[in-house]
Amino acid sequence: MIEKRSLSGLVAVFVCASMGVMAFAEERSPIEPRVPPNERMTARSMKSPIPKTPENIAKGKVIYEGKGSCFRCHGDSGKGDGPYNTLVNLNPSPRDFTNPKFHRNRTDGELFWVLKNGIAGTGMVPAIGGPITEDEAWYVILYERSFEGK
Template sequence: MMVFSFIWTPLLAQEFEPLRPRVPVEERSMARKMLPPFGSTKRATPSIIAEGKALYEGKGTCISCHGESGLGDGEVGRSLNPSPRNFTNCRFHARRRDGELFWILKNGSPGTGMVPMIPVTITEEEAWKILAYERSFCRDWQR
């Protein structure tokens, strides 16, 4: 008699249209003009990125959906369909301006599990720091 044993691991749902803008057309122009207090996430200092990492993993609870490595494979995120944003996708970072990402943190992303985080969970200042850290998942972003 043969006995088969395996570990069941759920497959991640696919990220929904990763390059499509999530900010509504009527608000996109305004959102694209918004900048972090430190000028740009490309200019974020190592200390800002470190603060963003601490917020991402702690108070902001981002890690629970987006995962430790930013792949969208966090413990909670594995049950979401579509799956959370994959922050290692450099094409996504190249297409989205800082203000668009901030808008998502403030307003959520309809049709996904992303809910508004500002001011319920984090402050605007903390959001900019988290975004600087999220951008760091794309190795090419800060070059």
């Protein structure tokens, strides 16, 4: 009896250890809003001043993969598999920008709010006023949107 139990304990440890190597932590629900209720209406109604053109998306990519450092956590693929996350396995995992549910449940203004304020208690720290300006944030948001469904 005791032997059986310690054997299943061993199996559990083995499964957890191999999951740690193979998988990232889960991303938090993309359905729950991140903007607090008292600021949500204002954030949701903000409109991007930057038109969605291939040139502007390309500008966003340069910021995402460069000075913005977004790729370090979110990955060049947008899936949350960046080099920094591979190293430390952030929990919750950085948002997977290919997830269509995420795009359906957020306006551009809410993404802007996150870039300005970060998300407390997660690896997502404020980017505006740090590595990027407000203007650059709008370009990066265009690029994030382009990952949908990829």
